[in-house]
Amino acid sequence: MAKRMKHKIYFSVCGEGYGHSSRDMAIAKALEDAGAQVLMGGYGYVLDRMKKSFKTVEIKREFEMTGNNGSFDMKATILKSSKPALGFSKIVAEEKKNMGVFGATCAVADGRSAAILAAFQIGIPCVVIANQTSLESFFMKDNPVMRIIGKNAEFSLSAGISIADVVLIPDFPPPDTVCLGTLGWMKHIKKKEIFTGPVVFSEFMKPGKGGAPDITRPFVLTILGGHAFRLPIFEGILEIAPKFPKVTFLIFTKFKSDKIPKNVVVREFADDISEYMRAAELIITQAGHSTAMEILALGKPALIIPDKGQAEQGSNAERMKALGVAETLDYSHLGAQNLFRKISMLLRGKKYKENAAKYSKIARKMNGAKKAAEIILEYSERVQKY
Template sequence: MRLLFSPCGIGFGHIGRLIPLAHRLKSRGADVLFSTYGEALKYARKEGFPAIQVPEIELKVKEDGSVDLKRSLTDPGPFLIHYILLKQICAELRVIKRYKPDVVVSDTRASPIIASRLLDVPVITILNQFNIIIPRKKRFLRLSRWADHGSIAVLSKIWASSDKVLIPDFPEPYTLSEGNLNIPERYRRKVEFIGPILPSYPDQLPSKEELREKLNVEEGKKLIFAPISGPSKEKYPFIKILREAFKGFPEEYKIVMSIGEPEKPFLLWNDERMKVYGWVENRFEYLKACDLIVSRAGHETLMHSICYGKPIILVPTPSHTEQLINAKKAFDLGFALVLEQAKISRETLLKSVEKIINSSFRDKVREINLMAKRFNGMEAALREILAHVEYRAYC
């Protein structure tokens, strides 16, 4: 059994849900190869998987870490974007021809899907964005029209050309990515909501009390976990703001921050109340042990928040439409507070922390957590991949 995993390389959200799948399949005797770029390439290799680098498409970022939407879509420009996409397709064609996978698994990348279709190889796509939304602001109006009627609109047709589309989210009314999942009726037969793909579920870990003791969280302290990841230019301005805001928090709080650097799995900065790590291998232990989460509004972090029953304070990346949509839905569901990055200070952050700890947010996230326990995205994805491998073997 040979499997090719091709995730989007921006940040750790996409690669983060494929790595657990890859480990499980490898334990069953599968031969696994990754084709990707950026942070995902480094992470796949760190996890011990062979990984081939393919041409990169990146988001442009301003000095404050916000997404520069206009430059992202116009620099290098539509013609050069198409050229890069063509290079990606050619790279994936070469990989598939040499590696001869039984199944290709794409996570939010179009080029592996196109290459798989051209070579008649089964392809499963995992994504939580069927559409890309451009803000209907005056300065983005031409871009939004181009997106609706141009190249970006073609993406939904590419996703739907997969043999199966797996969405690691919950069905309505709990769909966090609903604003990005306007799926045409003709494609819905191929789509399945499977819930999040997690390497560790809460009931597989020791109790919260045991974990707090292991992690040296003193009795009576409130543990805040801040897992920050994403492209370097996007996350570092936010990390600086967050560190300054956490300074001087009352003694009753203990803060642990991870800044999404897998090559630095050690303590970078430490004081009486706050520890900053480059990377924490035991992320899910901190998720279970903590009282609340502070993070960007990435889809995977929100899924983890629900599955571990933790309220969350969200600071969406400015101008990042997916995160803004995720944050609004989480707030509407009642388990999250949302802060603008430009308005973060010690006072505003502490006020939000106190509000979320001492209110109905905890009860609401526990209520949603009961619904989440009906889903196991890991097992659902494994079944789908193995079914396609078996079907191909008989064809």
Template sequence: MRRIHIGAFGSGLGHATRMLSVARLLEARGDSVKFSSSGDAVTLIRKEGYACSSLPLVDVSWEDDGRFSALDTARSFPRNAGRFTKQIREEARNIASFGADSVLSDSMMATVIAARLAKTRVVTVLNQLRLESSRRTPQVAASMISAGTVSIGAALWNLSDAILFPDLPEPYTISERNLWPSESVKSRYVGFLTPPKDHTRNPLAERLKAEKKLKVYWQVSGPSKTRAPLLSAAFRIADSLKEKFLSVVSGGDPSGEVEPRKTPFGWFYEWCPGKDSILEMADLVVSRAGHTSIAQFVLSEKPSLLVPIPQQTEQEGNAEKAERLGIAVRVEQDDLSPQTFSEASGRLLGGRVGQRLSEVSAVARRLDAKSEIVKALT
């Protein structure tokens, strides 16, 4: 039996949920798994029955309206530097106390450094290798953020024994704006990595299947400050269009209530259990443009309206590429309204999106990211 320590980046839940898939496969092979993460991700991982150490969060800063704040991110550098140092110390203790044979990092640089200091094999999974400035980011702050991140980031990530991109190979790569072309033998594409399949049947999904209205699933997710504006838009638009659409809104709070509340437009969950059956029931989904979310929509062949977090370059790039592939429609947060929603839904349900989803999904299904990651750990 091997012992595998997994460090998952804790801003939002995407990194944690996809690492749960790997953890399940490792356990099925007889390995022992422990996690470390931050924030809401710790709550989620522990809910799934895994031991998880809580680390201080090192992240960018957000405005109250959910936008990425370049200035505040630059100003918080001293604080984040201190937290990063603490992350390394705590991860070193976690790896040593667990007696880890191998370490898996999902976008956690401190985990990579701690593993290297412990002379333990470390594999990194990530889909954002470089941080670019948004066209709408103030240039001085953008320069402070971007300067040196490519060279410094590359040097630190390359401490890993292997770097695996949980994405499709070109020309289907969703994160192409955020990944530099690499010829390193350490790095390769392994296909989409998504959360474990939730086989729990949501009773509401069964009830709503017979509804004649078009069914929309609003999957709100991300850091807490970024959830509020999309949740507000969901309520406003769903209520305005309730004669045509039946909406199920999930607030994306892992600490929230799991019982749905009836609303004039449909139903609201603070946290949606059995969400795979809700996704399956829906005619289309509205979501942020996180990589894990897009991967799920492709594999489910579900048309999606993507609303990237404003000025968050990873999500902007993901949404742009998904729209270019013809598998989604992108609408900026400031432009999201009943009119733009109606226009986007018409494009999603009346065009070639379904055909393109089938084509890209077929490519994705030929790859097995979980198995590739597990093999890389040995």
């Protein structure tokens, strides 16, 4: 008689930003739909987010992202994280306890080195989810001392990944990979990589013009948040919006102004941003990897303005431009004239819409969340066959 398998999948999720949890929750939903039990480990606002849909456990952060004049600073983050790293063994022990109490048959680590080591020590399979397997882009232009620090950080990253069983890249396969510039070239990492296709919530797998009934169309969607250094984007859109009298500009931000043009709508948040993204003609935002995958899955042209000093976003933005689905702007060229020119190009250029539609079709066919779930279940089976 064949042994009945019980799949218990433990996720260890980085809580710095929403991107890690977005893709992990999409995979976790696919796993539960397939009959698996899921336990999500997280901290901070990401833990609160996951609690709404999944069984959760609180874990300690491994590092804390650090900014410099409002922008993300990888070097400062690594230097500041040296103190928490001294308690790394305690974090590993905590992860081992969580896996043991839950009875995990497979661990999934997203931005979490401790979970990889814990799974290795216990002997259960470990699946890494990553859109970045190299830190070289953050340090390649620095002074010799910082390059040495960068090399050490790179070694730690690759050493951790190398003991995992498989690395899932939630992106299109080469040569169309958006995160290609942040993937390492070491063969002992590359041989473990599987490109699943974009991993997004099911809402982002529904292309078309549905949703957003409360906004006059056509409209351009801008997602800014409240970081102070993004204020020039907000001010620039307010300045150029009257030049597009037949287009509505919807901006999600915490910024305020007494001079809002008639065709501009400013809101602080949305319960479901996907309905606005799906209905928009164009999306203006940063190039975090999960956001990039959502844009491509929906088949939307985009104007990508990477955050200052964010090498990963800069790399993603250039890749999206190379794929023919986006234009880019950096803060040194963020004048009203350039903003007007880029938006005009994207609204009038058929090639952007055609290319975006092509990648949307590929994303739906690949169904990254389902594919990732199938791979995780395959590894979960390996410790239960006899």
